[in-house]
Amino acid sequence: MEVQTFRAHSMQEALQLVRRTLGPEAAVLQAKEVGRGALSWLTGAREIEVLALSGVHLPSRFEDADDGPTCVPPASRCEKHPTEEAAADLLVPEASQRWDYRAKFQADLRCQAGDLPSLVEQLAAAPALPVDRELPLPSADLLRQMRQAEISPDCARDLIAQIDSSMTDWGLPDPPQMLAQLQYLLEQEIQIAGPICLATTRPRVVALIGPTGVGKTTTIAKLAAEFRLRKHRRVGFITLDTYRIAAVDQIRAYAEVFELPLEVVSTPREMRIAVERLSGLDLILIDTAGRSPRDEVRLQELKSLLGEAQPDEVHLVLSAASSMSSLIHAARRFQPVGVTAMVLTKLDEAPKFGGLLSLLRDSGLPLSYLTDGQRVPEDIRAAESSRLAKMMLGLDTIQAES
Ligand SMILES: Nc1nc2c(ncn2[C@@H]2O[C@H](COP(=O)(O)OP(=O)(O)OP(=O)(O)O)[C@@H](O)[C@H]2O)c(=O)[nH]1
Numbered sequence: 001m002e003v004q005t006f007r008a009h010s011m012q013e014a015l016q017l018v019r020r021t022l023g024p025e026a027a028v029l030q031a032k033e034v035g036r037g038a039l040s041w042l043t044g045a046r047e048i049e050v051l052a053l054s055g056v057h058l059p060s061r062f063e064d065a066d067d068g069p070t071c072v073p074p075a076s077r078c079e080k081h082p083t084e085e086a087a088a089d090l091l092v093p094e095a096s097q098r099w100d101y102r103a104k105f106q107a108d109l110r111c112q113a114g115d116l117p118s119l120v121e122q123l124a125a126a127p128a129l130p131v132d133r134e135l136p137l138p139s140a141d142l143l144r145q146m147r148q149a150e151i152s153p154d155c156a157r158d159l160i161a162q163i164d165s166s167m168t169d170w171g172l173p174d175p176p177q178m179l180a181q182l183q184y185l186l187e188q189e190i191q192i193a194g195p196i197c198l199a200t201t202r203p204r205v206v207a208l209i210g211p212t213g214v215g216k217t218t219t220i221a222k223l224a225a226e227f228r229l230r231k232h233r234r235v236g237f238i239t240l241d242t243y244r245i246a247a248v249d250q251i252r253a254y255a256e257v258f259e260l261p262l263e264v265v266s267t268p269r270e271m272r273i274a275v276e277r278l279s280g281l282d283l284i285l286i287d288t289a290g291r292s293p294r295d296e297v298r299l300q301e302l303k304s305l306l307g308e309a310q311p312d313e314v315h316l317v318l319s320a321a322s323s324m325s326s327l328i329h330a331a332r333r334f335q336p337v338g339v340t341a342m343v344l345t346k347l348d349e350a351p352k353f354g355g356l357l358s359l360l361r362d363s364g365l366p367l368s369y370l371t372d373g374q375r376v377p378e379d380i381r382a383a384e385s386s387r388l389a390k391m392m393l394g395l396d397t398i399q400a401e402s
Pocket residue numbers: 211212213214215216217218219241244247288289290291345346347348349371372373374379
């Protein structure tokens with residue numbers, strides 16, 4: 001008795017194949033839909049796979065109990081773990097030693113119906129996209145690793161496809177080589193704006209914008225400390241944040257600590273005057289009020305106020321700890337304000353970084369700085385693609401500072 005596997009385009013074809021090969025008495029053990037070809041996970045091609053064997057007689061469950069054959073009943077989940085009710089249903093008259101297949105079928109149905117709620121729960125709890133069993137093992141492992149790092153299913157599949165096509169001439173796929181290739185592809189995708197580069201003849205005007213509470217003012221303080229204390233450049237602040245109580249006090253405190261001039265502006269005219277006043281400096285950092293990405297009116301207002309300052313760089317500040325959908329939405333909404341680069345803050349609060357790939361792809365923005373803590377000036381660094389690629393894959397983490 002040998003179990004054989006048959007594959008065909010349809011169930012009908014598969015059964016014909018079984019009959020032709022094993023004869024009319026062949027019994028089908030299992031039939032399922034599977035992917036067709038090595039790249040089925042990409043192409044979506046499907047076919048039917050049937051497991052069949054000959055040389056045994058498997059009775060039909062629909063045979064009449066009186067006429068049915070005397071045989072050992074097929075094993076079922078209900079028999080292994082019978083509930084009291086199902087066990088009662090499965091009782092067979094010992095004298096006849098016959099199996100009541102009709103009763104057994106009904107018991108099985110009841111058992112399976114009882115399983116339905118837990119199956120539904122399992123499906124709901126299952127990851128959105130199970131690892132494709134049809135993938136060759138190294139690719140499946142890589143896909144699993146990307147999903148654990150929270151790289152979106154679309155991005156992960158796309159990266160696997162790129163790896164497959166780039167490695168076709170390399171012989172058998174080698175897992176470390178594939179991981180290195182994945183890291184390389186990610187590094188290529190991460191665009192880097194580079195840190196703020198000061199001009200020699202006039203001040204560099206740099207504005208930070210973004211949603212509320214993402215760390216704009218703190219990042220401005222970190223940048224000011226870097227240029228003022230470490231690079232000994234002349235730095236000044238302009239703040240547009242006259243909306244939030246204590247917002248001006250917050251930046252004024254930093255201005256006093258670093259001994260920097262501060263201009264508070266709330267109208268386009270005041271903005272022109274403030275920029276003029278600070279024109280002898282090397283760097284003018286503009287702090288802005290946090291804005292809801294949904295508030296179109298405030299975003300327009302921000303755009304027109306910033307327009308008066310004619311900034312060289314507008315950095316969109318986003319917290320890496322926010323949900324990916326809100327980050328993508330915020331980036332889309334703020335971009336028309338004239339964003340030139342993106343700062344990612346609160347990396348220390350984000351559990352995983354793989355999702356950031358979707359944000360970078362969607363926005364197309366280059367990264368300027370990454371911040372990973374509240375300490376001024378320590379917790380900031382210029383964005384670097386190789387480290388971020390490792391972080392996205394879960395191969396590097398942010399060490400929590402005490
Ligand atoms: N963990 C962590 N906290 C940060 C980071 N950057 C800023 N924060 C904290 O985030 C909070 C808000 O920071 P702010 O700089 O006031 O944020 P903001 O974007 O200026 O806020 P609004 O002006 O109100 O829109 C503060 O408690 C900061 O200390 C960071 O990289 N990591």
